[in-house]
Amino acid sequence: MKVVARFSFPHEAHIAKASLEAAGIESVIADEHTINAQWLYSDAIGGVRLMVTEPDQQEAIAILATDFSTAVEQGTALSDEIRCPHCGDHHYKPFTKGKRPAFVVFLLLGFPLFYYQHGYQCQSCGEFFKSDDE
Template identity: 65%
Template sequence: MIVIARYSFAHEAQIAKASLEAAGIHTHLADEHTVNLQWLYSNAMGGVRLMVAKQDAEQACDILSSDFSQAVEDSHIFSGEADACPCCGSHDLLPYTKGKRPAFVVFLFLGFPLFFYRHGYQCEACGEFTDKL
């Protein structure tokens, strides 16, 4: 096995490992537990090393260097393009949390949180909030 990438934090290495294993490439993380235990040693040790078999190295480097940000932006989950506002029918919806400010104010006054906020979407055209699409 050869080292194809080094990461300062174990969670970054875990994300890269998951990407490679989803593509069917067997991986191994070296020094992951040492960095988790004493993260200040990460730079001295060279970080968490992501290792793959020599014959998979080129494919693994291609996968790690790929930029998937456009695919995420185009996905249905984040775009809201397939869903419409139930009030006006507009497709211009943005993720929104209703009741976040009052919950914070209650936390400041009482000293403990009362979570009465709701996650959903707010229409940019009419301002209508909905949590069901």
């Protein structure tokens, strides 16, 4: 087994391992439990190691070096098909209705009393709405 990447935290290694598994490359995470038990040892022992077999080493390094951020941005773009039911505009942003009062009550009482809803807020008229998909 050859080390293809080192990480400070185990969750970072698991994200990279998932990328390799999606490409069909078997991998192993080493020193994960040591770092979970005593995270201050991370730099001392070289961090959490992601290891693959020697034949897969170059392909794994290439996959881990690839920047997928543009694909993520394109994949999460809000659809222009959704329109505000109040004014018909398609300029909106994700919004959580009732989050602030629920948080304040939680701080004061120690338990949530209000509920909140996920949806969208129109940037033109300020109307809160949910999409038809939900």
